[in-house]
Amino acid sequence: MDARRLFLLFLLAALVLAGAVVGVAYYFLRPLKAEAAAQEALKAPGLTVREAPYGLELIPKAPKALLAFYPGARVDPLAYAPVLAPVAEAGYLVVFLRVPSGIALLAKEKALEAKAAHPNLPLVVGGHSLGGVAAAELAQREGLPLLLFAAYPEGDLSGEALPTLALFGTEDGLLPPQEAREKAKRLPKGARVVFLEGLNHAGFGAYGPQKGDKPAQRPREALWREISQEVLLFLESLGWDTPPPPQALR
Numbered sequence: 341m342d343a344r345r346l347f348l349l350f351l352l353a354a355l356v357l358a359g360a361v362v363g364v365a366y367y368f369l370r371p372l373k374a375e376a377a378a379q380e381a382l383k384a385p386g387l388t389v390r391e392a393p394y395g396l397e398l399i400p401k402a403p404k405a406l407l408a409f410y411p412g413a414r415v416d417p418l419a420y421a422p423v424l425a426p427v428a429e430a431g432y433l434v435v436f437l438r439v440p441s442g443i444a445l446l447a448k449e450k451a452l453e454a455k456a457a458h459p460n461l462p463l464v465v466g467g468h469s470l471g472g473v474a475a476a477e478l479a480q481r482e483g484l485p486l487l488l489f490a491a492y493p494e495g496d497l498s499g500e501a502l503p504t505l506a507l508f509g510t511e512d513g514l515l516p517p518q519e520a521r522e523k524a525k526r527l528p529k530g531a532r533v534v535f536l537e538g539l540n541h542a543g544f545g546a547y548g549p550q551k552g553d554k555p556a557q558r559p560r561e562a563l564w565r566e567i568s569q570e571v572l573l574f575l576e577s578l579g580w581d582t583p584p585p586p587q588a589l590r
Contacts (some may be wrong), residue, residue, distance in 0.1 A: 371442055372412075372547040374419040381421035381546075384429050394453040395437040398428035405580045406461040407487070408435045408451035410444040410471030412545070419545035420468065422561075426568040432575055433461060437471075444474035451478055462580055467491055468544050469514070479504075485578055487571060489544040490515050492523035504531035505574040507567060509539030513554035534570055539563050 382389050388399040395408075395417060409424060411417040417436035428434040435454045439447040444467060455463045464485045467475035472491020479486040480493070485503040490512055504527055508520040515523075517535060524533050538558035542550040544567065546560075556563065 372415045372419070372550065374416040374421070375546040375548060377546040378416075378418045378421040381425040382418075384425045387425065387428055392435070392454070392457065394450050394457070395435045397454075398425060398434040398436075400428055400431050400433065402431060403433035403458075403461060404431050405464060405575065405578070406433045406435065406454060406458050407464045407466060407575070408437055408454045409487075410437050410439065410450070410465070410467035410474045411442065412467075412469035412471050412490075413444075414442040415468065415471075415545060415547050416442075419547035422546050422564045423544060423567045424571070426565075427571050427575070430572055430575075433458065439471075439474075444471040448474045448478055451475070452482075462578070464575065464578070469541065485574075486528070487574065488527075489567070490520075490541050492520070493526045496526045497528045498526060500528040501530070502528040503574075503578060504528045505570065506531055506533045507544075507570055508533070508535045509541065509543060509556075510535050510537050511540040511543075511554045511557055513552050514541040514550070532574065536563060536566055536570075539567075 386401055390397045390399060407427065409420060411420065417438055420436060424434045437450045437454070439450060451463065451465045464487060465475040465479050466487030468489040469491050472488040473494050476486060476488065476493035476497065478484065479502055480497055480500060483502065488506040490508055506524060506527055508515065508517065510517055512520065527533065538556055540556045541553045542548065543556045543560055543563050
């Protein structure tokens with residue numbers, strides 16, 4: 341075989357390999373887009389929706405605290421609007437954080453950018469799945485209240501005294517209940533841990549099915565309401581019933 345033909349075969353093999361790598365990368369890293377239900381949730385009365393450098397803000401008329409939320413891996417942050425828009429309606433400024441390539445671990449400090457923009461509001465950090473890992477790390481470092489959806493800390497926080505709510509689903513195919521119960525031992529002491537009946541991994545948002553997950557066993561609208569109620573009960577338990585004076589807000 342002459343050198344020219346050998347070179348062409350090598351080039352063809354390289355192109356095939358490159359195409360395969362791109363295809364695999366796209367399959368595993370393709371974004372999980374928010375469904376129409378998420379856009380509808382943004383139309384809630386009394387909310388101002390605003391784009392910021394760090395994410396999308398849902399601003400009530402008199403916010404009493406700030407909830408900065410990290411999305412799950414590759415999930416469009418807007419997908420959590422059906423669950424967290426009611427929380428914003430109840431008086432909490434919610435920020436859906438935007439992270440590079442949809443991976444929260446690449447932007448663990450993003451919640452602090454939101455806090456810097458609203459310095460007079462107490463900060464709560466939260467996240468879904470991999471986003472919860474980023475939230476837990478920041479919560480430990482900064483001493484912040486923590487909200488977790490189908491998530492757990494990477495390290496052991498059982499010695500920490502951080503107000504924490506951890507929600508899991510009984511139908512989660514990516515974090516099965518048995519594993520979730522074991523991982524929940526890492527949560528800060530006194531954490532409230534709730535397993536929502538019929539909820540799966542993707543059911544925390546509106547972004548469609550997720551590979552490896554199980555189907556939800558109850559209507560998602562009912563599940564979304566239960567998640568919202570749990571989050572509101574948690575936030576109200578922190579004692580931030582009175583919003584800061586208007587002049588303290590941006």
